[in-house]
Amino acid sequence: MNEELMRRAEELLEKLTLEEKIGMIHGAELFATKGVERLGIPPLRFSDGTMGVRQEFAPDSWHAVGNTDDFVTYLPCGSAVAATWNRSLAKMAGSVLGAEARGRGKDVILGPGINIKRSPLCGRNFEYFSEDPYLTGQLAAAFVQGVQQWDVAACVKHFAANNQETKRLQVEVEIDEEALRSLYLPAFYETVKEGGTLSVMAAYNRLYGEHCCQSDFLLRKILRQEWGFDGLVVSDWGGVHDTKLAAQSSLDVEMSVTNDFDQYKMAEPLKKLVEAGEIPESAIDEKVFHILMTMMRLHMLDGSRKSGSYNTREHQNTALMMARESVVLLKNSQGILPLRKEACHRILVIGENGNRIHSNGGGSAEVKALYEITPLMGIKKLLGGNCRVDYVPGYCSDGFLGEDAGLDGSGDGQAENWQETSLENGGGSIKVQREDEAARRRRQAMRQEASALAASSQYDKVIFVGGLNHDFDSEGNDRADMKLPYDQDVLIGELLSVRPDMVMVLMGGSPVEMGRWVDRCSSLVWCWYGGMEGGTALAEVLFGQVNPSGKLPESFYQTIDDCSAHSVGEFPGTDKVRYREGVFVGYRYLDTFGKEPQFCFGHGLSYTEFTYGKASLGKASLSGEGNTVLCEITNTGCLPGKETVQVYLRQKERNPKQPYQELAGFEKIELQPGETRQVIVAFKGEFKGREIAVGSSSRDIRAIVCSPDGETDSKLLFTGTL
């Protein structure tokens, strides 16, 4: 800690009355605390969210103010950031969010969301990065650094083990501590240590009998004592349940969703306990001290704070660059992609997602985007009038929003201010598809229309754009299953029967079942919620203006039974959820127990080819930590392209007690056709007794470096060969 800042914080602290201090540690508006005007201490202003700065709400109600000056840049979602596997892009995305938060007058931006994707069904997966702690930690730390360049605090959330929406306010996570520490905490640690995050949001759920927002174990023991975090700890909105426990824990600020601000647990009730001598005033001082330190680190008190900006061309361009690198080419077995613009005179686009806007949904991550280019618009603007583009929806979500026993951030009309009622019903439930005869008939008619058009000989190409939307990928609910909603499987099957060369594009925050048609389609592209330029980027990939380079940051299971949270553990729990699968999450489970994914972790094709030469172990990285692998990569294809070289530490033999392999390092590079480059990949982790595998995905290993047996000093330089 900077001693000068500490001294100034102490000085200010001494001048504050109990009343003023209490005002600083709880929400006095839905997104702000109280300041202390007489001492020049401003309120602390928070804003969601993870993909852009949220629109303004009235201070004491969840009614959007409806201004015309709070439109913003809409960035690709967290999963898309992860799919780029690109640290500098992650930092640039963070920088856009930070600049825009500052530009909109915010102090703390409530993101990134970095919970581990334990099951594809978690409703907030689209906000989160990956099933892998290393990938999440690396990219999230870079993202945080980007945000904080702008004198705005990032707020990594939700600490910790917040992996389902169902009953999120009360569910007790039962997990052994080793699994917690090796899978669910490392990304948070990385954002604290490497990212230098200035704030952390505690989660709603319970862990080891404590609500995370008032957990002594998580907040004091781990975060403060073990990791030395001296920044700001904020509760999730409505996550505090007990005045004493919250006061005694290392939580600094209590926020909630109701407007009875004085009745928040850390407001009047806490003041009374302090006055009655039941809680020492020093407990409040500790919290206020963290708040003051944060304000000083953000230059909120010294007049030297940077100014930000929003909706700049640069920000839009960053959103586009991110979107381009996040698109994952899953399959291209007949080489249909890229499409040739010159060869297209008339094409047909089918699918509601082709023409749907997603920015305005998802819960607190909703964004009031300045604009959003849909896939259809992206395709049309790329083709520029020389090709006629017809569109039919093929399926519809209208009237089929799904039974929602709890929350729906997408605003299905039942609860206009869903956040206000979000404390009800345990905070969340499962989204069930409602079977509605009228909707089914409508979809059948749409299918017939689409199939008939697709079958006609007038189209050079047919492109389907479907997948999920924020009726399903949303805060406050989990998906009931992994199936494509709205009878899309039937539609896709029918379309592929008449157009086997149809280009398939799916969108979503997590995988869907593809077994009913995947073998029959030859080209398949996955895009996430790609931000305001998502449609531009998708079109550029489809028509070869951009060579795809996204890689899956999570396993795409064949069915939900292949996911360990479901087959070994439980998902979702209600009062309790048992993480019986321990560390065997995602590829750690599939690879150890010999199960085939539909598409594996790290997978993503390119329009060019990369060959890998021999790999050897290099020197320890400059910081002296970790090691490096050297590998020669050549672009042997005809197009420039980007490749992510992945390093996994592997058991020499499969052993059910430990994950067979774990991602330990990666590096993304760009190569021109024919170019060869020696790539240096820094990696972390103990490799004694393990193989170092280098490859293009977790299941496409191209080189192995063997560590010599008996090697003890993992920092020693030696050369291994294949």
Ligand code: BGC
């Ligand atoms: C969400 C947080 C969000 C907060 C404020 C909560 O419901 O879980 O992620 O930042 O609301 O909107």
